[in-house]
Amino acid sequence: MNGTTPRTVIVVGSGPTGLFLAGDLAAAGVPVTVVEKRPHKISNLSRAFVLHARTLEQLDARGLADGIEAKGQPLDTLSLFGRLAVDLSDLPSRFQHLLVLPQYEVEAALQQRAADAGVTFAYETEVTGLTQDADGVTLQVRTGDGEPTTMRAAYVVGTDGMRSAVRESVGLPFPGKSVIRSVVLADVKLAEEPENVLTVNAVGDAFAFIAPFGDGYYRVIGWNRARNVPESAPLDLDEIKEVTRLALGRDYGMHEARWMSRFHSDERQAPAYRVGRVLLAGDAAHVHTPAGGQGMNTGLQDAANLGWKLAAVVNGRAGEALLDTYEAERHPVGKAVLRNSGGIVRLAMANRPWTLAARAALTAFLGRVRPARTRMVGQLTGIGVAYPAPRGAHRLVGTRVPDVRLKEGRLYEALRQGAFVLIVPEGAHDKGDDHYAVTHWASDRRMSLLVRPDGYVAWASDEEPTDGGVISAGIPDSLDSYAFRA
Incomplete structure (x- = not known):
C-alpha cells in the first residue's frame, strides 16, 4: 500500500452486520466510513427478532449485552415442530437463553457504539460500481442530489444485503433459490396476549409466528402454502388473520395493522467472501430461511471474525493472507446455517406421509439422545461453532472459550x-x-x-x-x- 491510499475502510450497508464491523474497526483505530443508500433512520420494519447465546457473548465482549438484555425478553425453552421442547437453561454460557428483541433495537445500540468510536456515516449514498488496484478500492457512488462521485479506501466490505451492489460489482454470483414465496408480515395490536414470548406453529399448509415489539405491537409472520401469489398482490388484515388461525388455531383479536407486506425467503451463498480488497459479510454473503432465527446472528458473528483481522492488516500488523482465513472460517458456517435452517423449514412444513414420519423419527431421536440434542442446540445458538485448527495444534485451538x-x-x-x-x-x-x-x-x-x-x-x-x-x-x-x- 502506498501513500496515495489512506489506511481506511468503507463499509457499505448500515444494517446490524455493517454497524458491528464498523464499530470494531473504529475501536481498533481504523478510520471507517459507512455508506448507506437509505436516509438516516432506523426502520422498525426488520424481520429479525432473536439473538442467540453466541451473539450475546460477542455483544458482551463489546460492553453492549447488558443494555440489550434489559430491552429484550429472554426465552429459555425452544419448541420444535410442536413436539420437542429444548431446554436452553444448561447452555455453557452466561446467556442460557435466546433473547427476543426486534432488530431495530440491536441496530440502535450498534449505531451508537459506532458513532461514539468515530465512524463517519454517508447516508443517501448509493454504490453504482467499483474498481480496485494493488493499493486500494475506488467506489463509484451517487449521492442524494443525484451527482456521481467517487470514494477511495484501502478495503471495502459489502454488508449491503441480499441485493448487494458490492457483490455484483466484483462479479460474484449468488447461487441458490427461493424456498418460500408469498410470506406475509404485519405489525398489529392483539386483543388477547399470547401465552408465550414467541408463538410459532405449523399445521398442514400453514405456518405462523408472533413476537412482541414491546411497544404494544406484535410482528406476525405467516405463510400459507396453498396461497402462492406474487409479492405485488394486494394484502389485507383478513388474510393475515386467516393464515394465523390455520397455524395457531386463533388470531388473538388482531387489529390496527400499522404495516403489512409480502416477501419471499431465499437460500443463497456467494462462492467467495473475498475478492482482492473487497469482502462480503452478512446477507451480502449468505441468506437463509428465517427458521431458527439465525440470519442476523450469523452476520454479526461474521463481523466479529472479520473485524480484528481487517484491523490488523490495515494497521500493518499482519499480512493480507490473514484475510483469507475469514472466508476459510466463516464460509463453512454460512453453508451449515443454510443446511440447518432449510431443514427446519422443510420438516416444519412436512405434509406427506414419509416426510411426516421422518419428522416424527427425528423429534423422537433428539428427545431421547442427549448428545445429539446438545449438538443441535450448539449449532443453532452458535455455542458449538468451532474453526479448523492446523495439524498438530493443541486440542483446544479453534474452539470457543466460555466466559471463564x-x-x-x-x-x-x-x-x-x-x-x-x-x-x-x-x-x-x-x-x-x-x-x-x-x-x-x-x-x-x-x-x-x-x-x-x-x-x-x-x-x-x-x-x-x-x-x-x-x-x-x-x-x-x-x-x-x-x-x-x-
Whole structure:
C-alpha cells in the first residue's frame, strides 16, 4: 500500500452486520466510513427478532449485552415442530437463553457504539460500481442530489444485503433459490396476549409466528402454502388473520395493522467472501430461511471474525493472507446455517406421509439422545461453532472459550479492549506485548490459553511454566499464526 491510499475502510450497508464491523474497526483505530443508500433512520420494519447465546457473548465482549438484555425478553425453552421442547437453561454460557428483541433495537445500540468510536456515516449514498488496484478500492457512488462521485479506501466490505451492489460489482454470483414465496408480515395490536414470548406453529399448509415489539405491537409472520401469489398482490388484515388461525388455531383479536407486506425467503451463498480488497459479510454473503432465527446472528458473528483481522492488516500488523482465513472460517458456517435452517423449514412444513414420519423419527431421536440434542442446540445458538485448527495444534485451538472467571474479572470483560488475552496459571507471568494482555485463572487451572479477540482459542499449552514462571516461549510471534488453516 502506498501513500496515495489512506489506511481506511468503507463499509457499505448500515444494517446490524455493517454497524458491528464498523464499530470494531473504529475501536481498533481504523478510520471507517459507512455508506448507506437509505436516509438516516432506523426502520422498525426488520424481520429479525432473536439473538442467540453466541451473539450475546460477542455483544458482551463489546460492553453492549447488558443494555440489550434489559430491552429484550429472554426465552429459555425452544419448541420444535410442536413436539420437542429444548431446554436452553444448561447452555455453557452466561446467556442460557435466546433473547427476543426486534432488530431495530440491536441496530440502535450498534449505531451508537459506532458513532461514539468515530465512524463517519454517508447516508443517501448509493454504490453504482467499483474498481480496485494493488493499493486500494475506488467506489463509484451517487449521492442524494443525484451527482456521481467517487470514494477511495484501502478495503471495502459489502454488508449491503441480499441485493448487494458490492457483490455484483466484483462479479460474484449468488447461487441458490427461493424456498418460500408469498410470506406475509404485519405489525398489529392483539386483543388477547399470547401465552408465550414467541408463538410459532405449523399445521398442514400453514405456518405462523408472533413476537412482541414491546411497544404494544406484535410482528406476525405467516405463510400459507396453498396461497402462492406474487409479492405485488394486494394484502389485507383478513388474510393475515386467516393464515394465523390455520397455524395457531386463533388470531388473538388482531387489529390496527400499522404495516403489512409480502416477501419471499431465499437460500443463497456467494462462492467467495473475498475478492482482492473487497469482502462480503452478512446477507451480502449468505441468506437463509428465517427458521431458527439465525440470519442476523450469523452476520454479526461474521463481523466479529472479520473485524480484528481487517484491523490488523490495515494497521500493518499482519499480512493480507490473514484475510483469507475469514472466508476459510466463516464460509463453512454460512453453508451449515443454510443446511440447518432449510431443514427446519422443510420438516416444519412436512405434509406427506414419509416426510411426516421422518419428522416424527427425528423429534423422537433428539428427545431421547442427549448428545445429539446438545449438538443441535450448539449449532443453532452458535455455542458449538468451532474453526479448523492446523495439524498438530493443541486440542483446544479453534474452539470457543466460555466466559471463564479470571483473577482480574471475567474473560469477556477482558476482551472489551479488542486485543488478544493470554490466560496463565496463578504464579506464572509474561511480559505481554502490544497485541495481547496477560491475565490469570481464578481457579487452580495450570494450562495457558491465548484467546483471540473474537473469543476463540489461538494457542494453548498444558506445560507448566518454565523456571521463573515465564510462559511466552511457545506463543507464536506473528498475528498471521492466530487464524487457522485446515
